[in-house]
Amino acid sequence: HRGRMINVPDRRRAVELINEAVEAGASKKKACSELEISSRTYRRWTQCGSVKADGRPDAERPAPANKLMPEERQQILKTCNEAAYRSLPPSQIVPALADEGIYIASESSF
Structure with a gap:
């Protein structure tokens, strides 16, 4: 579901579930797929060692040049x-x- 925002507690829970599935022998890609996120999304969420909040609401959006x-x-x-x-x-x-x-x-x- 491209573009939906997932809050930090739900992201943390998803990461926990994916990690548990991987520890039990599942592939990370399959575990992510079961939660309807891509493995790329999982990497982005966890790239700094903790679960990141969605940056889109606070992103700077400059006015268009035209x-x-x-x-x-x-x-x-x-x-x-x-x-x-x-x-x-x-x-x-x-x-x-x-x-x-x-x-x-x-x-x-x-």
Whole structure:
């Protein structure tokens, strides 16, 4: 189940179960498979000698380089609310502006 977050106590229990299965003779890959995690996930969880917490919630996620500036966003909103465009979808607004030689942003930004 790709992408799900598993809390530290559940990770610790999973690691304990996998270790017990391996000590009893099971392969690590098979033991991991039974708990629906990959052996790579097991290695990542245990690589520093203890069970690691999920780092995704606290990961730094920088803004995309092409993020609209506040002024650009305001210009889009102003344009979309003009009488000539307020009833049109972006797929018609952007080409209509292009016909006038105006480019504010892409259709997806609108």
